[in-house]
Amino acid sequence: MINHTEAEERIYLELALLRLNKALNDLDTQIDGARKAIIESKKYVYANRDQLDPAERAANIVEISLSIDKGESAVAKRSRLQKLAQVPYFGRVDFSPDDRMEGHAYYIGIHSFSDETGQDNEIYDWRSPVANLFYDYNVGRALYIAPEGEVEGNIDLKRQYRIRQGVMEYMIESTININDEVLQRELSQTSDEKMKNIVATIQKEQNEIIRNEYSHELIIQGVAGSGKTSVALHRIAFLLYRYKGTLTSDNMLIVSPNKVFSDYISNVLPELGEEKIAEIGFDAIAASELSVSYQTFDEQVSELATSTDDSLIERIRYKANIEFVQQMDDFVRYVDASYFSPSDINLDGVHVDKAQISEVYQAANALPLKLRVEKTATVISERTRNRNGMKVDRSTMNKIKTAIKKMVKTQSLLANYMDFYHYIGRPELFKFIGKKKLEYSDVFPMVYLKIRLEGPKGYEAVKHLLVDEMQDYTAVQYAVLSLLFKCKKTILGDHSQSVNPYSSSSIADIKKVFPEADPVELLRSYRSTFEIIEFIRRLNPSSKIIPIERHGEQPQIIQASDRGEEMMRIIQLLLAFKESGNRTLGIICKTQNQAEMLYEELNQTVNADAIHLLTFSSEKFHEGVILTSAHMAKGLEFDQVIVPFVDAANYKSDLDRSLLYIACSRAMHRLAVTYHGASSSFIPVEVDR
Numbered sequence: 001m002i003n004h005t006e007a008e009e010r011i012y013l014e015l016a017l018l019r020l021n022k023a024l025n026d027l028d029t030q031i032d033g034a035r036k037a038i039i040e041s042k043k044y045v046y047a048n049r050d051q052l053d054p055a056e057r058a059a060n061i062v063e064i065s066l067s068i069d070k071g072e073s074a075v076a077k078r079s080r081l082q083k084l085a086q087v088p089y090f091g092r093v094d095f096s097p098d099d100r101m102e103g104h105a106y107y108i109g110i111h112s113f114s115d116e117t118g119q120d121n122e123i124y125d126w127r128s129p130v131a132n133l134f135y136d137y138n139v140g141r142a143l144y145i146a147p148e149g150e151v152e153g154n155i156d157l158k159r160q161y162r163i164r165q166g167v168m169e170y171m172i173e174s175t176i177n178i179n180d181e182v183l184q185r186e187l188s189q190t191s192d193e194k195m196k197n198i199v200a201t202i203q204k205e206q207n208e209i210i211r212n213e214y215s216h217e218l219i220i221q222g223v224a225g226s227g228k229t230s231v232a233l234h235r236i237a238f239l240l241y242r243y244k245g246t247l248t249s250d251n252m253l254i255v256s257p258n259k260v261f262s263d264y265i266s267n268v269l270p271e272l273g274e275e276k277i278a279e280i281g282f283d284a285i286a287a288s289e290l291s292v293s294y295q296t297f298d299e300q301v302s303e304l305a306t307s308t309d310d311s312l313i314e315r316i317r318y319k320a321n322i323e324f325v326q327q328m329d330d331f332v333r334y335v336d337a338s339y340f341s342p343s344d345i346n347l348d349g350v351h352v353d354k355a356q357i358s359e360v361y362q363a364a365n366a367l368p369l370k371l372r373v374e375k376t377a378t379v380i381s382e383r384t385r386n387r388n389g390m391k392v393d394r395s396t397m398n399k400i401k402t403a404i405k406k407m408v409k410t411q412s413l414l415a416n417y418m419d420f421y422h423y424i425g426r427p428e429l430f431k432f433i434g435k436k437k438l439e440y441s442d443v444f445p446m447v448y449l450k451i452r453l454e455g456p457k458g459y460e461a462v463k464h465l466l467v468d469e470m471q472d473y474t475a476v477q478y479a480v481l482s483l484l485f486k487c488k489k490t491i492l493g494d495h496s497q498s499v500n501p502y503s504s505s506s507i508a509d510i511k512k513v514f515p516e517a518d519p520v521e522l523l524r525s526y527r528s529t530f531e532i533i534e535f536i537r538r539l540n541p542s543s544k545i546i547p548i549e550r551h552g553e554q555p556q557i558i559q560a561s562d563r564g565e566e567m568m569r570i571i572q573l574l575l576a577f578k579e580s581g582n583r584t585l586g587i588i589c590k591t592q593n594q595a596e597m598l599y600e601e602l603n604q605t606v607n608a609d610a611i612h613l614l615t616f617s618s619e620k621f622h623e624g625v626i627l628t629s630a631h632m633a634k635g636l637e638f639d640q641v642i643v644p645f646v647d648a649a650n651y652k653s654d655l656d657r658s659l660l661y662i663a664c665s666r667a668m669h670r671l672a673v674t675y676h677g678a679s680s681s682f683i684p685v686e687v688d689r
């Protein structure tokens with residue numbers, strides 16, 4: 001076996017770094033060469049612009065563009081190697097295939113690196129087939145799927161390393177799967193400003209999701225902190241590696257809840273050597289389809305957090321489930337059958353019988369109404385013959401097309417949408433906010449109706465769609481996604497973290513829209529200490545969350561005599577945080593209004609420049625102290641969390657419980673909840689106060 005001892009491993013690391021640095025120097029020379037070649041060729045073309053014939057000029061331009069391509073690929077390679085020069089590898093697996101005498105030590109890193117001949121890998125990319133051994137097996141019998149087929153054999157050794165800036169901090173022999181000790185050490189670190197990659201400690205159940213190639217729709221229901229978002233991003237990196245050549249980052253799209261979240265996760269793919277991928281919010285999808293003014297999701301959540309209007313809740317509930325989509329589908333069939341009324345056409349001396357028009361219209365029944373009428377108009381106008389049995393001229397054709405298009409009942413989308421509520425006999429379920437603003441619960445039903453009547457457009461290039469916070473979307477939103485995106489999808493979320501329980505979706509609901517979808521569950525939570533997980537589990541007894549054995553302080557439940565004292569206790573916690581060595585503190589209120597009020601109050605006492613207020617219009621995540629609402633905090637995490645105003649009046653409904661669960665589950669190492677007056681009944685009584 002090579003590199004048996006730690007001393008040998010350290011020498012091996014030095015050698016690997018030497019080889020990496022030599023490769024980096026060679027690349028620098030190559031890049032410089034390409035740069036000079038481009039400049040020379042450009043100079044040559046310019047100096048000889050009058051003498052060069054078009055063929056020569058074209059040849060020179062091709063040459064320049066080849067040099068640019070070569071230079072760009074060398075620059076990309078250099079950036080990968082620069083990362084490796086910091087952390088060449090994090091794992092090793094020694095594998096002896098049954099059909100070979102000797103085994104091989106595979107070092108696993110974030111990228112692959114091969115020796116000078118380019119034949120043999122010295123470091124294997126974590127996404128390569130052989131690296132799967134590292135994530136999936138313990139020492140003993142194992143197999144992996146190589147390009148030439150299954151390879152069975154024995155794992156003789158597994159090791160993990162923590163190398164930073166080219167220096168090995170420690171190495172650990174792993175006899176069990178991705179050693180708990182390394183995971184523990186990783187999880188005990190203080191948080192970063194951005195989400196980081198988890199390649200060195202991906203767990204077996206997570207690896208299975210990352211490398212899943214067969215599911216057309218994969219739904220990940222994972223408890224808070226189970227790594228859903230991390231896993232989904234690693235899955236994208238894996239798919240880009242696995243389908244290099246046919247899949248690029250331009251073919252991937254993330255449906256993300258807001259800009260702060262997008263900013264927070266934006267580093268993971270670049271860290272993994274892939275480009276950032278585009279993101280879109282549901283609001284942007286609505287904006288591209290509707291021209292009316294409408295309430296946003298954030299506004300609806302804020303309204304619900306304070307409203308007691310039962311009819312509003314009834315409207316939201318009614319429009320959230322799959323039966324509602326089925327009613328809309330019925331209505332579309334009714335529109336298809338009744339909005340188009342064929343009649344005979346007599347113009348320019350030609351006659352078209354209405355039965356003929358009807359027949360063509362029927363034959364095109366797979367198309368949405370608008371395209372169906374257009375197709376009928378085109379087919380009939382091309383088929384029509386004049387008295388001499390000849391095709392009619394263009395002007396007559398156009399008149400026939402216009403006549404057919406007039407046979408459809410035309411009215412605005414809004415009028416069609418309002419017709420729908422009459423059709424189902426529930427006109428009271430449609431209500432404007434003020435004069436003409438749509439309620440949020442009407443936005444996607446209307447988008448759905450539009451696409452069903454006019455056809456989808458715009459997202460053909462997307463080959464994989466990632467949908468985060470799936471619980472926040474209704475059946476009709478999934479129905480919209482299924483019309484707009486025919487591609488593969490990874491859909492992830494947590495039913496317990498709904499910010500609108502009246503319209504939240506579970507795996508079962510989503511499966512009604514995507515019946516072939518494969519559901520997976522992640523139950524182990526990695527973010528928070530054992531004590532914090534125990535606390536949040538009692539907030540939501542139905543949660544199946546399983547903590548890992550990483551211990552910390554008990555969550556603090558701080559009772560104050562009045563609001564003044566509660567403010568003082570919050571300020572004390574804030575000052576203590578500054579001394580604590582932790583990097584991020586989240587003060588998470590129930591609503592944005594409460595967060596804004598607290599911000600104003602804190603502003604009068606402490607230096608508020610050091611506190612970042614995150615609102616629905618914020619775009620960036622910040623290190624330090626963040627003050628925000630539970631809704632905005634979703635998907636984020638903090639070393640320490642303070643949840644203020646957890647009194648009986650503020651946290652009492654199902655929605656409040658869900659918001660409290662979200663807020664508390666953002667904490668990695670420390671949690672404090674404060675209140676004055678009577679405490680919310682959701683606070684677990686067993687915990688010491």
Ligand SMILES: Nc1ncnc2c1ncn2[C@@H]1O[C@H](COP(=O)(O)OP(=O)(O)OP(=O)(O)O)[C@@H](O)[C@H]1O
Nearest residue numbers: 198201202203224225226227228229230526527635
């Ligand atoms: N295998 C792992 N190794 C190291 N850290 C991990 C692992 N899996 C998850 N984590 C860490 O756990 C934390 C939670 O991960 P992530 O945000 O992806 O979870 P989530 O399920 O999307 O959470 P939530 O739904 O609560 O927002 C992150 O800090 C992540 O780095």
